[in-house]
Amino acid sequence: MAGERKKRILIAKPGLDGHDRGAKVVARALRNAGMEVIYAGLHQTPLQIVNTAVDEDVEAIGLSILSGAHKTIFPKVMSLLKQKGISDILVFGGGTIPKKDWGILKSIGVGEIFPPGSDTREIAAYLYKVL
Amino acid sequence: MNNPDYMEAKKYGEDISLDEELYRNLSGFHIKSLYGPEDIPKFDYGTDLGLPGEYPFTRGIYRTMYRGKPWTIRQLGSLGSPSEANRRIRQLIQMGSTGVSICLDMPTIMGRDSDDPMSEGEVGSCGGVAIDSLEDMRNLLEGLPLDEISINFVSNSQSPVILAMFVAVAGEQGIPLAKLNGTMQNDILKEYQAQKSYYFPPRPSMRLTIDTLRFCSENMPLFNPISISGYHLASAGATPVQELAFTLANGFTYIEEGIKAGLSVDSFAPRLSFFFKAHNDFFENIAKFRAARRIWSRTIREKYKAEDPRSWRFRVHTQTSGSSLAAQEPENNIMRVTIQALSAVLAGTQSLHTNAFDEAFSIPTPRSEKLALRAQQIIARESGVINTVDPLGGSYYIEALTNEMESVSYEYFREIENLGGVISAIEKGFYQSAIADSAFKYQEEIEKKKRIVVGLNEFVTDEEMDIELREPDPEFEKQKVADLTALKKNRDLNVVKTCLSEVRQVIQGSDNVMPVLIKAVKSRVTLGEIINVMRDIFGEFREESIY
Amino acid sequence: MSKLFNEDVVEEITRKGDRWQQSTGHGGKANDREFRTLSGISVEPVYTPEHTADMDYLRDLGFPGEPPFVRGVHPTMYRERAWTMRQLAGYGPPEETNKRYKLLLSEGATGINGIFDYPTLRGYDSTDPLARADCGRGGVAIDTLEDMRILFDGIPLEKVSSSLVTCQPICNITVQSMYFANARNRGVPLDKLTGTSQNDFLMETCMATAPGVLPPKASFKLSCDAIEYCTKHAPRWNPISFAGYNYRESGCTADQEVAFVIANAIACSEEMVRRGLDVDDFAPRLSFFMNGQSDFFEEIAKYRAARRVWYRVMKERFKAKNPRSLAFRFHVQTAGVALTAQQPLNNIARSAYHALSAALGGAQSVHIDGYDEALCIPTELSSITALRCNQILQLETRVTNTVDPLGGSYFVEALTSKLEEKILMLLEEMDGLGGIVKATETGWIHGKIADAAYEYQNDIETGKMPVVGVNCYRMDDEVLPIELFEVPETAKVQEKRLKRIKKERSDSEVRRALDAISRCCDEDGNLMEVIVESVQSLVTEGEITEVLKDKYGVWNPPLF
Incomplete structure (x- = not known):
């Protein structure tokens, strides 16, 4: 469709951990799949992430978490979005997040979780489907 | 049962063979179907290989290698509180481990005390040890024969402080510094390039590294400072x-910085050691080590004019590839680890860590850790591969691959040099983009099945698996914070202040920071307090993201 | 001449090597003990061009797929066709084993490796009083053609290659006949069948010896009958697989393992030529079954040496012309004897590198033992894990990227030549004794193996040969952490089926069948020709055995 804007996605790596291989690979794969990707870089706080998301006018935020801090970080991001009255930004995630925690995350509104070994094409397909 | 038909249609091997592109190793070299004498045309035995323990050390850095002394079995000891870690380390030693690696928790890695607001929820994370004060180091090392076993601190940006604590505890135990064996990872360059646990910009970080290097070369001749x-x-x-x-290239940079700081190359080069990964491509991995020995010795001798043969030796610790392990059918990882370990041994490693088979999805148990250790013992005691040095030496394939590894390395050296050296290359984002390119290419190959990981993209079973995390224990964190609060209350604040201002003074000047750090940690100044002073002066580093 | 280094270069290297050796010191710690391979070959501290100075590239190595085949039997080896992953499977009654076959095939196995229970291997029926306790143990129980039908039910015989581990010729002659008869009944022509039967007379007379077996000559004759039959009717079937694996499990050394299989193959070839067959008609179908033992490099060198020796034997003694006759093709199974019941998961590490050495040695197919091998029949988990090991080697380690990756290694080449030399000496010795059948009759082979086995055990007990978890790094509190496999009830199932069959079959047909076999023995005809027909009458394996033992007598192998 003429004039349709590219999907804008923010990829972020919250927490102290610096293992950014996965986040960067996903960022590039989504870019190659035709999306506009903003990579927020390392050591981002939930507030910084939400602010960037607003400033950059993104449709989705992807959080990469390998440190086990997912149960703290996702709820923080979700509640910050709520506080700002934002309901149209999808939050999804990846990294070492046990399946047993997926239910909790999804119940607070997280869209989908992509564990290690996920195919990047599936991530792109998912985003095109839901956005 | 669809399989015979499937196999028939696929013809298994044939399907794979048709695509010449598939015959590339992980580095992207094209692999020929056969290697013969014609693939090493200018081969000169004396110049290219020589004898073990002799220049250029391609065949091994010691004359008798494992016939004389087996490699050090060094397992990563992880775990929670310093005293719990101490117990696990003792266990590993009792099972036949001759060295041990200690990793730190995320706050310590990031230079924060346990009571720092940024540390909340991460104290004791990832199975690492939380080190705030000398008290913690004392608990960690209690009763360990520091002059007999070799301890490897997986410590980087915070290394000057950790080293100061190690020195202080050894002093308390009455062990002379000259007898201390072990390693401090202390490799700041790769933090900017890959690991990303840095605090300060590269140049001040390098200055701290050179301070530790100088301290060790003057006082700890058996200790590997980087x-x-x-x-x-x-x-x-x-x-x-x-x-x-x-x-x-990073190694050469430390050499150059050391020389610039006025150290003689032979005073510290013998104590630099290396840490490699044993990845899945068996022969490529072996060639990598052999090329490393040859390049290192030639460069150190010819370019940096080192005269002590010990400076020419490329000594290396190896760990099997955690990232090659799959969560699916975890028993398969025992084989992956075994094959990788075997390749490291055939490559002539000095020490080796084998990963636990269940670590891709859970917390290694004492049993899985023991199995990992056993794989090394089986290779050492049963396989007979230790009977002769560099058993693959002369193989046309291995020699050709070693040569190619070497020549491509020189191309990278030139590229880095053109960027103004390693630190400039970091500042210009060279490593970020080079590594991101490779990581992306690898992922693409997995997705297109040009690379196979059994259980992941081939022979996939729908086994229900879940990841199990080493969740930080909130009780432990509470206790740790309480202990730290008590410690901070019970010390002489004036002494703390004096120590911190001494630290500030020294790092603003050019004297070696180690003596004031040792004094500070003895006065119960914490790791976080020291790093905060340094942050104040050096500033923090932010990288520009490239992907 | 295609020497790799000219003389003055070798001389210089030798001189430097000597100096190095001197300065390294013979009294040093490294030489406190002697370094030897598992088979006792002394190993130098370092190998250089000095040790391969006599090697002529074209004469001694050549190119893969070309004489002397040292670098491999195919030009492109695993790049074109990965080794076959053949996992042994067999236990209980045939319906149970059938399920396991299907599981392995659906998980990517590319062939079937059928093992049989002890009564079947020894020629007894499941109902024989001698058999009952062992029924279904160590393999699947087969009594009649009906069992064979059940065993391969639903498995496409024309597509799947089946290896029948019918070790003893007395078992093979009947069980292989049943396999062929079953194929014919299903409309699959014999010339479409691919597979292998073990059929090795040394298995009957030397290995795991029991009193009252067929005498060596008779056992050898049965073995040769099957070879002759297949050469004429089932040209894609390998009618014999010389069981070096078992010789090695019984205790012999690497060089003996190769020398015995080759001596055995020489005897068979001589007999086939005597029966009027052309060497190039049967030799391409002779195959070898080798043991992947624990000395990594010795095993690699062993496979390479075997190829060189076999090439010369077939070329020089038998004037074979077909390249397939000249190429030593072999299957490897990782050594069961090297596995331990203590800390069984350690066996995964062992088998992984045993299998790697087979791959680096150029094997055509590989079976990897289950880690619970020393304790029980492999469970589903352990046999899938073993299969995965093969897949990881092929797909992840990239050792298949190039042919004979170790070719040229001074150590591997020197060890290959050393093993070749020892194998040739043994072959010469056996020639002097009148060949392997004679050497068996006199007990010479038994003696050789017993000596080596004694030494092996002695080395473990004295700690000279470390075995982790057994004589070092023991864990006395180790509890069995794995699930053991329970053999399903077999004797009753087989007894019931056999009773029904005996009631339903025609007694006169059975009588006629047994008479035909008996007559064939008297006329010294080819027994397989007769037995393939006989089994249609549902005559049992035990009934056939009785006739054979009646005609040929029994033999008690020498005990040491």
Whole structure:
């Protein structure tokens, strides 16, 4: 469709951990799949992430978490979005997040979780489907 | 049962063979169907290989290698509180481990005390040890024979403080510094390139590294002050030849910085050691180590004019590839680890860590850790591969691959030099983009099935698996914070202040920071307090993201 | 001449090597003990061009797929066709084993490796009083053609290659006949069948010896009958697989393992030529079954040496012309004897590198033992894990990227030549004794193996040969952490089926069948020709055995 804007996605790596291989690979794969990707870089706080998301006018935020801090970080991001009255930004995630925690995350509104070994094409397909 | 038909249609091997592109190793070299004498045309035995323990050390850095002394079995001891870690380390030693690696928790890695607001929820994370004060180091090392076993601190940006604490505890135990064996990872360059646990900009960080180097070369002749690590580069996505070239270039940078700081090359080069990853491509991995030995010795001798043969030796610790392990059918990882370990041994490693088979999805149990140790013992005691040095030497394939590894490395050296050296290359984002390129390419190959991981993209079973995390224990964190609060209350604040201002003064000048650090930690100044002073002066580093 | 280094270069290297050796010191710690391979070959501290100075590239190595085949039997080896992953499977009654076959095939196995229970291997029926306790143990129980039908039910015989581990010729002659008869009944022509039967007379007379077996000559004759039959009717079937694996499990050394299989193959070839067959008609179908033992490099060198020796034997003694006759093709199974019941998961590490050495040695197919091998029949988990090991080697380690990756290694080449030399000496010795059948009759082979086995055990007990978890790094509190496999009830199932069959079959047909076999023995005809027909009458394996033992007598192998 003429004039349709590219999907804008923010990829972020919250927490102290610096293992950014996965986040960067996903960022590039989504870019190659035709999306506009903003990579927020390392050591981002939930507030910084939400602010960037607003400033950059993104449709989705992807959080990469390998440190086990997912149960703290996702709820923080979700509640910050709520506080700002934002309901149209999808939050999804990846990294070492046990399946047993997926239910909790999804119940607070997280869209989908992509564990290690996920195919990047599936991530792109998912985003095109839901956005 | 669809399989015979499936196999028939697929013809298994044939399907794979048709695509010549598939015959590339992880570094992207094209692999020929056969190697013969014509593939090493200018081969000169004396110049290219020589004899073990002799220049250029291609065949091994010691004359008798494992006939004389087996490699050090060094397992990563992880775990929670310093005293719990101490118990696990003792266990590993009792099972036949001759060295041990200690990793730190995320706050310590990031230079924060347990009571720092940024540390909340991460104290004791990832199975690492939380080190705030000398008290913690004392609990960690209690009763360990520090002059007999070799301890490897997986410590980087915070190394000057950790080293100060180690020195202080050894002093309390009455062990002379000259007898201290062990390693401090202390490789700041790869932090900017891959691991990303840095605080300050590269140049002040390098200055701190050189201070530790000088301290160790003057006082701790058996201690390895820097373990130049390719492992993390490889984990971040670097190919084996990038791992090789970037690691060596980092090594040369430490040499140059040391020389610039007025140290004689032979006073510290013998104590630099390396850390490589044993990845899945068996022969490529072996060639990587052999090329590393040859390049290191030639460069150190010819370019940096080292005269002590010990300076020419490329000593290396190896860990099997955690990232090659699959969560699916975890028993398969025992084989992966075994084959990788075997390749490291055939490559002539000095020490080896084998990963636990269940670590891709859970917390290794004492049983899985023991199995990992056993794989090394089986190779050492049963396989007979230790009977002769460099058993693959002369193989046309291995020699050709070693040569190619070497020549591609020199191309990378030139590229880095053109960027103004390693630190400039970091500042210009060279490593970030080179490594991101490789990581992306690898992922693409997995998705297109050009690379196979059994259980992941081939022979996939729908086994229900879940990841199990080492969740930080909130009780432990509470206790740790309480202990730290008590410690901070019970010390002489004036002394603390004096120590911190001494630290500030010294780092603003050019004297070695180690003596004031040792004094400070003895006065119960904490790691976080010291790093905060340094942050104040040096500033914090932010990288520009490239992907 | 295609020497790799000219003389003055070798001389210089030798001189430097000597100096190095001197300065390294013979009294040093490294030489406290002697370094030897598992088979006792002394190993130098370092190998250089000095040790391969006599090697002529074209004469001694050549190119893969070309004489002397040292670098491999195919030009492109695993690049074109990965080794076959053949996992042994067999236990209980045939319906149970059938399920396991299907599981392995659906998980990517590319062939079937059928093992049989002890009564079947020894020629007894499941109902024989001697058999009952062992029924279904160590393999699947087969009594009649009906069992064979059940065993391969639903498995496409024309597509799947089946290896029948019918070790003893007395078992093979009947069980292989049943396999062929079953194929014919299903409309699959014999010339479409691919597979292998073990059929090795040394298995009957030397290995795991029991009193009252067929005498060596008779056992050898049965073995040769099957070879002759297949050469004429089932040209894609390998009618014999010389069981070096079992010789090695019984305790012999690497060089003996190769020398015995080759001596055995020489005897068979001589007999086939005597029966009027052309060497190039049967030799391409002779195959070898080798053991992947624990000395990594010795095993690699062993496979390479075997190829060189076999090439010369077939070329020089038998004037074979077909390249397939000249190429030593072999299957490897990782050594069961090297596995331990203590800390069983350690066996995964062992088998992984045993299998790697087979791959680096150029094997055509590989079976990897289950880690619970020393304790029980492999469970589903352990046999899938073993299969995965093969897949990881092929797909992840990239050792298949190039042919004979170790070719040129001074150590591997020197060890290959050393093993070749020892194998040739043994072959010469056996020639002097009148060949392997004679050497068996006199007990010479038994003696050789017993000596080596004694030494092996002695080395473990004295700690000279470390075995982790057994004589070092023991864990006394180790509890069995794995699930053991329970053999399903077999004797009753087989007894019931056999009773029904005996009631339903025609007694006169059975009588006629047994008479035909008996007559064939008297006329010294080819027994397989007769037995393939006989089994249609549902005559049992035990009934056939009785006739054979009646005609040929029994033999008690020498005990040591």
